[in-house]
Amino acid sequence: MEQNDVADSDSLHLLRGAASHCYQSSESGDIKQSETTAKQFLSVLADVVKSAENSPDYEQISESACRVLQEARALVTSSDPQGQVLLDVLTLDLPGVIVKFVEISENCREVCESIITHMCESCSPREMMFALSEQAFACWFLQILTRNNGICCPNSLSQHPQRASTSWALSSSCNNKTLTSCLPLLHGFTIVILRIQRRPVENINAALPIILRAGKVAVSEAADEDNKDVVAGIFERLTAISMSIQEVCNKQVVDEKKNQLRSILSLYTLELLALVSKDGSIAASLNTSKAPSLVLQLSELLPYCGLSYVGLITGRDVEVLNNFWNDDFAGGKIVESKSLVNKGAILAVFWGYACREVATVACENIDTLLKELRSCKSERIRALSNMKHMPSLEYPLQIRNLCIEFLLAMVTADSAPSKDHGEKIDWSSITPSLFALFQAMQSIVIHMPDPEKRKKAFSALAKTLSELPPHQRFDMLKGLIINSNNPSVASLLLAIVKEEINSALNDASKAQGPNSNNKDSHLRTPFITGDVLELVELILKPAKGGPPDLPGQSDAVIVALNLYRFLLMKEKIDKTNYTGVLSNSCLKKVHSEWLLPLRVLVSGILAENVNDNSEFGTLTASLLTPAVPVLNHCLELVEEGLKNSV
Incomplete structure (x- = not known):
C-alpha cells in the first residue's frame, strides 16, 4: 500500500512539474523545450499504464492510476493559461496515451472520456478529427493483432505505412481489452463532427471508414460474452455519430453540400445496419415483439436520406448512391465494402417486415410493399436478383430465418394476377444474380439446424425457382x-x-387430346x-x-x-x-x-x-x-x- 502511495505521489509530482515547465517554455518562446516537456508529461502517463499492466495488486494500482489520470484532467481542462497552453501542445498526442487507461478500470474510462470530450469541445476540430482518426485506426489495428496472435494482414501495413509504425509502437499494450479503447474515441467523434465548419463533406467522408472499422471489429468480438457490454457501447456510439452527421447536414445552406452529406449518411446508415444485424444479442430480439432501439434509430434516418423500402429491396436506391459519386469528387470512401451497403439495404426492409414499429419509423407500410412486389412480376424479379446480397451464414440464425420468411412472403401470390406493366425482363442479364441468390439459399438450407425450418427454407428455394420461365428454371x-x-x-x-x-x-x-389445339x-x-x-x-x-x-x-x-x-x-x-x-x-x-x-x-x-x-x-x-x-x-x-x- 505504501509503495503504491509513493509511486502515486511521484507520478503526480512529475506530471505537475512537466505541465509547469511546458507552460514556462511556451511563454519564453522556447517551442522546442515546450514540446520536450510535453513529451515528459505523456511519458509519465504511459509509465503509469505500464505499471498497472504489470502490477499483481491490480485493485490498488488501478485506483492509483485513476488519481493520476484525474490530475491530468485537472491540468489540461484548467481555464488558466497553463491549461490552455498544455492543451494546445498535446492536442494530437494526448488521446493516444489516455485511451490506454480505459483498459485499467471503468472509472479510468469515465475520466478518459471526459478529457476527450473537453478536447473535442475546445481544440481545433480538424486537429481533433485527425487525432481521433489516427488513434481509432491504432486501436482497430491492435485488435487485429491480438486476434491473430500478432499477425496482421500485410495490406493493412502497405496501405497505411505512416500508421504502421505508430501501431507497432503501441503494440506492447495490446490485450483483449483493446476494443474498449474505442469507446471514448467514438464518443469524441460525435462531438467533433458537429464542430467542423470548413469542408465538412471531405472531413467526414475521410473519417467514416476508420470509424466503421470499429463496428467491424466489434462484430468479430461479439461472440465473446465478456465483450457484450463493450460491443453494445460501440454500436450505440456509432449510431450517435449518424445523428451528428444528420445535424451537420441540416446546417448546410448549399444544396450540393447537403446532398453529398445526405448520400454519405445513407451509405453509413446502411453499412451500420448490416453490422448491427450481425450482433447476436440484437438479432435475438427477433424472438420477441420488441424492436431493437438501434435498428429503430437507424431506420428513422431512411426517409430523411430519401431511401424507400421498394428502392432498397430492388437495389435502385443503392445504384443511385453509387452513381452519385463520380470521378470529379474524391468521395465515396465510406463504401469500403459495397457488400455491406447492399446487405444493409436488404436488412433495412427485413427489419421492417419483422417489426412493424421499425416500418412505421421508416414511414413505410410493409403490406403495401409486398402487394406491389406480388402484383408486378418485373419488380419481383428485380428484387429477387438484388437479394443475391441477402445475409447468409455470417449472420445469426434469427436473421437467416428472417430472410426465408420474407422470401416466402414475397413469392406467395395474391389472388390478383401478376402484372408486368409492359416491362420485358432481360433474363440473360439477371441470371447470374439469381444464381448467386439460389446458392445463398442453398447454404441456408444446409446449415439450418431445425428440420422444420430447413423444410421451410427449401420450400422458399423451390417457390423462388418457380418464378423463372421453364428454360431459365432448367438451366438454374x-x-x-x-x-x-x-x-x-x-x-x-x-x-x-x-x-x-x-x-x-x-x-x-x-x-395430345382430341379437343386440344396446342399439340x-x-x-x-x-x-x-x-x-x-x-x-x-x-x-x-x-x-x-x-x-x-x-x-x-x-x-x-x-x-x-x-x-x-x-x-x-x-x-x-x-x-x-x-x-x-x-x-x-x-x-x-x-x-x-x-x-x-x-x-x-x-x-x-x-x-x-x-x-x-x-x-x-x-x-x-x-x-x-x-x-x-x-x-x-x-x-x-x-x-x-x-x-x-x-
Missing part, C-alpha cells in the same frame, strides 16, 4: 446441381426436377427433352469421369436412379419418347456406362463391409443397401427395353 437447376458440394441438396434439387418433369408430361398428355406444347419446356437425362448423368456418371463417390453420394445416387426409373416407366406407359429415354442408343449407353459400373461399385463396397462391424462399416451398409433394389429394377427395365427394341 442444372447449374445448382453441378456446383453443389452437398449430396443431400443435390437430391432435393433432383426431386424438384422430377416434379417439373411429371407436370410437363401431364400437360403434354392433355395437349406442340411439350416443345416449350426443356423438362421433357433429352436434356433431363443429362441431369441424371451428372450424378450417375460425374463429369470428372468414373462412377460417383460412394457412400458419400448415396443420397443423390438413389434419387437419380429413382428419377431415371420414373422417366422410363412414365414414357413407356404413355407411349411417348419425348426425352429419348426409350431409344435403343440411350438404353445401351445407360446400361453399359451408368448402371453396370454402378452395380459393380456398390456390390464391391458392400462385399468389403459384410464382416465389418465398425461404426463406419455399419454406416456404409445403411447408406448403400437402399440403392440396391432401385439399381436392380433399373437394370431390369433397361434390359427388357433392349430386348423389345431388337
Whole structure:
C-alpha cells in the first residue's frame, strides 16, 4: 500500500512539474523545450499504464492510476493559461496515451472520456478529427493483432505505412481489452463532427471508414460474452455519430453540400445496419415483439436520406448512391465494402417486415410493399436478383430465418394476377444474380439446424425457382446441381426436377387430346427433352469421369436412379419418347456406362463391409443397401427395353 502511495505521489509530482515547465517554455518562446516537456508529461502517463499492466495488486494500482489520470484532467481542462497552453501542445498526442487507461478500470474510462470530450469541445476540430482518426485506426489495428496472435494482414501495413509504425509502437499494450479503447474515441467523434465548419463533406467522408472499422471489429468480438457490454457501447456510439452527421447536414445552406452529406449518411446508415444485424444479442430480439432501439434509430434516418423500402429491396436506391459519386469528387470512401451497403439495404426492409414499429419509423407500410412486389412480376424479379446480397451464414440464425420468411412472403401470390406493366425482363442479364441468390439459399438450407425450418427454407428455394420461365428454371437447376458440394441438396434439387418433369408430361398428355389445339406444347419446356437425362448423368456418371463417390453420394445416387426409373416407366406407359429415354442408343449407353459400373461399385463396397462391424462399416451398409433394389429394377427395365427394341 505504501509503495503504491509513493509511486502515486511521484507520478503526480512529475506530471505537475512537466505541465509547469511546458507552460514556462511556451511563454519564453522556447517551442522546442515546450514540446520536450510535453513529451515528459505523456511519458509519465504511459509509465503509469505500464505499471498497472504489470502490477499483481491490480485493485490498488488501478485506483492509483485513476488519481493520476484525474490530475491530468485537472491540468489540461484548467481555464488558466497553463491549461490552455498544455492543451494546445498535446492536442494530437494526448488521446493516444489516455485511451490506454480505459483498459485499467471503468472509472479510468469515465475520466478518459471526459478529457476527450473537453478536447473535442475546445481544440481545433480538424486537429481533433485527425487525432481521433489516427488513434481509432491504432486501436482497430491492435485488435487485429491480438486476434491473430500478432499477425496482421500485410495490406493493412502497405496501405497505411505512416500508421504502421505508430501501431507497432503501441503494440506492447495490446490485450483483449483493446476494443474498449474505442469507446471514448467514438464518443469524441460525435462531438467533433458537429464542430467542423470548413469542408465538412471531405472531413467526414475521410473519417467514416476508420470509424466503421470499429463496428467491424466489434462484430468479430461479439461472440465473446465478456465483450457484450463493450460491443453494445460501440454500436450505440456509432449510431450517435449518424445523428451528428444528420445535424451537420441540416446546417448546410448549399444544396450540393447537403446532398453529398445526405448520400454519405445513407451509405453509413446502411453499412451500420448490416453490422448491427450481425450482433447476436440484437438479432435475438427477433424472438420477441420488441424492436431493437438501434435498428429503430437507424431506420428513422431512411426517409430523411430519401431511401424507400421498394428502392432498397430492388437495389435502385443503392445504384443511385453509387452513381452519385463520380470521378470529379474524391468521395465515396465510406463504401469500403459495397457488400455491406447492399446487405444493409436488404436488412433495412427485413427489419421492417419483422417489426412493424421499425416500418412505421421508416414511414413505410410493409403490406403495401409486398402487394406491389406480388402484383408486378418485373419488380419481383428485380428484387429477387438484388437479394443475391441477402445475409447468409455470417449472420445469426434469427436473421437467416428472417430472410426465408420474407422470401416466402414475397413469392406467395395474391389472388390478383401478376402484372408486368409492359416491362420485358432481360433474363440473360439477371441470371447470374439469381444464381448467386439460389446458392445463398442453398447454404441456408444446409446449415439450418431445425428440420422444420430447413423444410421451410427449401420450400422458399423451390417457390423462388418457380418464378423463372421453364428454360431459365432448367438451366438454374442444372447449374445448382453441378456446383453443389452437398449430396443431400443435390437430391432435393433432383426431386424438384422430377416434379417439373411429371407436370410437363401431364400437360403434354392433355395437349395430345382430341379437343386440344396446342399439340406442340411439350416443345416449350426443356423438362421433357433429352436434356433431363443429362441431369441424371451428372450424378450417375460425374463429369470428372468414373462412377460417383460412394457412400458419400448415396443420397443423390438413389434419387437419380429413382428419377431415371420414373422417366422410363412414365414414357413407356404413355407411349411417348419425348426425352429419348426409350431409344435403343440411350438404353445401351445407360446400361453399359451408368448402371453396370454402378452395380459393380456398390456390390464391391458392400462385399468389403459384410464382416465389418465398425461404426463406419455399419454406416456404409445403411447408406448403400437402399440403392440396391432401385439399381436392380433399373437394370431390369433397361434390359427388357433392349430386348423389345431388337
